[in-house]
Amino acid sequence: MTAPMIRLTGHIDVPSDRREAVAAALPVHITLTRAEPGCLSFDVTQDPVIAGRYNVSELFVDQASFGAHQARASASDWATVTAGIPRHYQITEVPA
Template identity: 65%
Template sequence: MTVTLKGHIEVPADRLEQIRAGLVDHIRLTRAEPGCLRFDVTEDPAIAGRFNVAEAFTDSDAFRAHQARAQASDWARISAGIPRDYRVTGLTD
């Protein structure tokens, strides 16, 4: 079953440039992961500092592998403490 994640992150103005720079590698690495069907992070044109996130992975194992890689990456350090509002569907035990 496909696993999807949709939501957003809220980036404070003083961290915008760091987040924008860090996203380049995070997006590239994630899209190269086995099982990644979609990974988009885009700045919201209407809400300053909001980045909309949309992900899709082939299954729960691929999604969990992504989460593990991301938590051990530079992205985790760069984005530490950034508020996130995500909804995940399709995740199974």
């Protein structure tokens, strides 16, 4: 049996005083994540209605690759720029 893929969906609401820094850091975060082994898709887009909200959608081939992403991201500039901003994410397993 093949291990399930890992999907993360949700959003992050960036306070107005931090939006410029987050927007500046986001392209590098996206590029680095999409280059990671096991990343099938990674999209972070501004919500068309709610100011400062970024909708997030990620798909990784398995828990190991998702865990490696989490470890890398938590030690990155992105983690520093977004420190303390609550995330509203749901993580689910998807049959491979």
